[in-house]
Amino acid sequence: MIQVDKITKRFGPITAADQIEFEVQRGEVLGFLGPNGAGKSTTMKILTCFLAPDSGTARVGGHDILQDPIAVRRAVGYVPENAPLYDDMTVASFLGFVCEVRGIPGTEARAAIDRVLSQCALQGVEHQTIDTLSKGYKRRVGLAQAFLHDPDILILDEPTDGLDPNQKHDVRELIRGMGQDKCIIISTHILEEVDAVCSRAIIIAQGRVLADATPAELKAKGDGKLETFFRRITLGDLVPAGGAA
Amino acid sequence: MTAMQAVMRREFRSYFGTPLAYVFLCVFLWAAAFGAFKDQLFEMRDANLRVFFSYLPWLFAFLAPAIAMRTWAEERRTGTVELLLTLPVTVRQAVLGKFFAGWAVFAIALLLTTPIVFSVEYLGDPDYGPIFAGYLGALLMSGAYLAIGTFFSALTKNQVIAFIVAAVVCLILVFLGQPSMIATLDEFPLTSWLAPFVEQMSFAVHFDLLQRGVIELRNIVFPLVVIAAFLICSVVILNEQKAR
């Protein structure tokens, strides 16, 4: 459902994405790994048509990101990095706004809002101003917003950042459940999360895709540990072969 | 509901969700009443709103940038622009939605000044033509200032800079039409040919004609052209930031 075709994006001297290429099918949960500044968020922003690539293109849900960005955005649920939200709104009115922009009519909107409130364990804070929520709750509002239209494609930039262990667990369960019949890209720095939810993982560094395989295959290359492989491939020769982290 | 209407509703509510709209309305109504009733209204023995209207170009030059400064600068500073522009809404719809929300706040402000009209009605027998034309002109002028404010808000992440630059530009556009300015230009052979053009560039001139009851097409078209031009530029700037 997502085909990325040699996307390149430069910010001045920095090449944030360098000929990035990969595909994701329905039923897959793709883990997006890489050190800080690798270009994960940049790639996701391009796939959600927030940034335009310098060259290359992608098809998301059958729509070209350059030709038909609105159709892409309709098909995708996106949680941006740091989950920015309209702080002055209440949770319910914010979700109502997203329904309106997405053209979900009144009665369906009510049902959709109830559904995401329970999916993201937000029932108690429905009428609280987003400003006054704790970080983890804000994160959950960010997630809820992306699930409202029950999209086929989810692009989640560090969705579990700032969640408590129970919530991390719940969100992973949720993502794994949704992964059965959706197409999901999830970036994370938590390697056990890859094990827990991803059916495949991509490691990028300095804008380039360095590895693209199942978590089991990646682990096998790292002497049984994902972390070892991650360090070896992103730091190059600095980590001796066979040496644990 | 279309995406543009959704954006407009959200923006409109957020003006009234923060003190901004209330502070704005209080300042505006105080200044309007002060301008209308200060001294001349009763002394001129002439039932009209000329004094009130003559204040508006100056008042709006500050208030419109204050209303418009947040529109894009704040979205970019807090990162919510990424949320907004990854929803199925085009930059054009978002710009228009925000613009109309701000304009609605001005429409309400102008509506709340109608007690001044009633007072004039009580005092004498006003000619409603110029009053109606004056309100129309005021609404159009506020729209034009808002569009200018929107444009500078799209240019920067900093609300304060957006406000200052927009206010200066609005003030210049008022100044251009001041009789002293036109007279100065006229005085020198080198610049005298500029005078009629410069005069046409001023809100004050078009607005002044309207509030005298001269509803001429160009006095209505001028603010509309300014609105369109600055909103189009805002869309271009915001699209440009995407490619950066």
Ligand SMILES: Nc1ncnc2c1ncn2[C@@H]1O[C@H](COP(=O)(O)OP(=O)(O)OP(=O)(O)O)[C@@H](O)[C@H]1O
């Ligand atoms: N708007 C921007 N202007 C200039 N440089 C940018 C901009 N956005 C990103 N970059 C640069 O692009 C590179 C990739 O950034 P990106 O945010 O994609 O990294 P990331 O993989 O998401 O990192 P992290 O794990 O820290 O979230 C970085 O070097 C960053 O400094």
Ligand SMILES: [Mg+2]
């Ligand atoms: Mg990132």
